[in-house]
Amino acid sequence: MGCWKQEKTNTWAFPTLILCLYGFFYMMKPSEPFLTPYLTGRDKNLTTDEVTNQIFPVWTYSYLALLFPVFLLTDYVRYKPVLLLQGISLIITWLLLLFAHGVMAMQVVEFFYGMVTATEVAYYAYIYSVVSTQHYQRVTSYCRSVTLVAATVAAVLGQLLVSLAHVSYFYLNAITLASVSLAFLCSFFLPMPQRSMFFHRKDTPEPLPGADKGVAAGGSHRPSSCQEEKSPNPAARGPTPQPQAGNARPHSHMLSVLLQLAKDLRDCYSSRKLLYWSLWWALATAGFNQVVNYVQVLWDFRAPSHSSAVYNGAVEAIATFLSSVTSFLVQYMKINWDHFGELALGIFSAIDAGCLFLMHFSTNIWACYASYLIFKACYMFLLTIATFKRFGTGHGDSEIRTSCSSLVIVHHHLSSFFPFAF
Secondary structure: OHHHHHHHHOOOHHHHHHHHHHHHHHHOOOOHHHHHHHHHOOOOOOOHHHHHHHHHHHHHHHHHHHHHHHHHHHHHHOOHHHHHHHHHHHHHHHHHHHHOOOHHHHHHHHHHHHHHHHOHHHHHHHHHHOOOHHHHHHHHHHHHHHHHHHHHHHHHHHHHHHHOOOOOHHHHHHHHHHHHHHHHHHHOOOOOOOOOOOOOOOOOOOOOOOOOHHHHOOOOOOOHHHHHHHOOOHHHHOOOOOOOOOOHHHHHHHHHHHHHHHHHHHHHOOOHHHHHHHHHHHHHHHHHHHHHHHHHHHHHHHOOOOOOOOOHHHHHHHHHHHHHHHHHHHHHOOOOHHHHHHHHHHHHHHHHHHHHHHHHHOOOHHHHHHHHHHHHHHHHHHHHHHHHHHHOOOOOHHHHHHHHHHHHHHHHHHHHOOOOOO
């Protein structure tokens, strides 16, 4: 009976459904496009200078401090506990946003939000530890699409509530608190993975289609308890614990994991073209994160929220929709990206730079809004190209996994070194 329950919860559909529900409620934050007006309005009564120079930078540096240890912890504890930690951090963040006051309290909010963003790696890595490789493309599409849908719905809902129903920003944050609380509850229903990328690696090959089910039971995607019930052969259960060699074993295992990570990094980035695209990814995401972090401050400076209509939610909704469309259209473009990829990279990066200059020098809020829409759409378009340029270079599976995880760390760390504002 216990084996049957584990089989039920370890098929690809069940964890994918729960993770998509988690992602939807996690991204369903209608208050987020209105954070700066909320902090500088009558609810918190902070100045723009305090928000820009004392509060927002805390997110940047807490992110920097937490990202690498959280990444290793995520792999060590096998993802689910980190998703629970993310849910708790989300709830603390919005409880403080609702009921705490003062610069110090808002700095604590930014620290916990840094924890939230640092633990995002668990959301995108979890699903690959509980489904087989044949479902990777489908589950990736589901998990990423649901976050885009939720972000769009949240932005539209927030704008409608503010513009038509004249709901205060306080109640938008209350709705967000309810949503992230539901996300936290969803995380309890996620099955606990049996493996992870580095610390709980199982190098048994994937079962071939049509292969004997009894042999496949020894693969890396069956629950261990079921393997023990179905096959007495120790070789069919994956790696078995070795005799304990004192207290040195955990330390030697940690060292071997770090050495393997370093080796995979070296092998992965031996390709110069892959290195160029990865560096673009890192630097572009560094700039993108800072733009997203501070753009509301610019909008509030161009059109103060206490005396002008605020359309931040509508702009974010349109930007997310355009980003989804441009990313989706890449697959239908019959272009040899090996020959024209760098040209596209240069052209659209130049367009993004022009949009940033226009946002900085223009005094018209609508020009700022339009520039932001173009900037985000171009960035997502290039990011989609960079994704398959990096992962379509013929490297092995371990190198691909390392490339994905290490670049997340690299570009987020780079973004943490540039806490600029407009």
